[in-house]
Amino acid sequence: MFGLIGHLTSLEHAQSVAKELGYPEYAHQGLDFWCSAPPQIVDSITVTSITGQKIEGQYVESCFLPEMLSQRRVKSAIRKILNAMALAQKSSIDITALGGFSSIVFENFSLKNHKQVRNVELEFERFTTGNTHTAYIICRQVEQAAAKLGIDLSKSTVAVCGATGDIGSAVCRWLDRKSNVENLLLIARNQERLRNLQEELGRGKILGLEEALPQADVVVWVASMPKGVDISQIPLKKPCLLIDGGYPKNLGSQLRQPEVYVLNGGIVEHSLDIDWKIMQIVNMDVPGRQLFACFAESMLLEFEKWYTNFSWGRNQITVEKMEQIGESSVRHGFKPLLSF
Helix, strand or coil, X not given: CEEEEECCCCHHHHHHHHHHHCCHHHCCCCHHHHXXXXXXXEEXXXXXXXXXXXXXXXXXXXXXXXXXXXXXXXXXXXXXHHHHHHHHHXXXXXXXXXXXXXXXXXXXXCHHHCCXXXXXXXXXXXXXXXXXXXXXXXXXXXXXXHHHHCCCHHHCEEEEECCCCHHHHHHHHHHHHHCCCCXXXXXXXXXXXXXXXXXXXXXXXECCHHHHHHHCCEEEECXXXXXXXXXXXXXXXXXXXXXXXXXXXXXXXXXXXXXXXXXXXXXXXXXXEEECCHHHHCCCCCCCCEEEHHHHHHHHHHHHCXXXXXXXXXXXXXXXXXXXXXXXXXHHCEEECCCX
């Protein structure tokens, strides 16, 4: 059985969908209440591959909200993720994806050092961040959407915002080795990590956000932050392809400009038969035919019976692993979202 650990995008979003989740008593509660709310299994899922193979899964709502980070409720955020992981393991789920901020909280606060959660000793091989599949899908979105817009990558500049993160560094490796991108701009807050990435790649120019974005034909935004960053006043090229791989996604509402095309990054389309209700409430444009690539990774691992933390640790994603999960993704019927 596969599992998905997820969370809602904001306190307002959580309050608005609490009734649909089956917890109407949560609907009028503030952040203090959500900080103390336990994780819940809110959906059972059946997925049928285009191969005809059928798998079962469960969705674990962690009750984590991004405001817990922006309002410095770090202990609450840590507790949410660990408790959700413990619930997944106690529920005999073989492989579970840490979706959205779940993996970021795990990495940034070194939760691998918190193996004991009450009476549960976490078996980390049961969990995956889903970042390898997400990075693969974003790279395919760069290649295919650029071609759709007539942007020739061999003559183009691609800026990666969040370049030193797990997904961002993987995207840079793929673009360096697998595509013919002319120029690569590296944007992140940690300058030491940026220099290390630049040395690893043997290329790439380190720039600040306001200097880099006007030069880019393609922008890959993979800097997930509890608060959005306003880039609406930064001039962009025309045309410009901007792939919003963060969560929650907010760049599309900012950048309603002619010839600036914003694509929801890290989203897969499919024609699979998936029986679930959760996608109806997580702001997916076509919930019956789209889902997060990180969630799809746990489905793929279940299909393949690869019961291992396929994506784990910071900056460990290789091009070879992206190719491996990519082949499985195609085999079972997933493809990158390309509609703007």
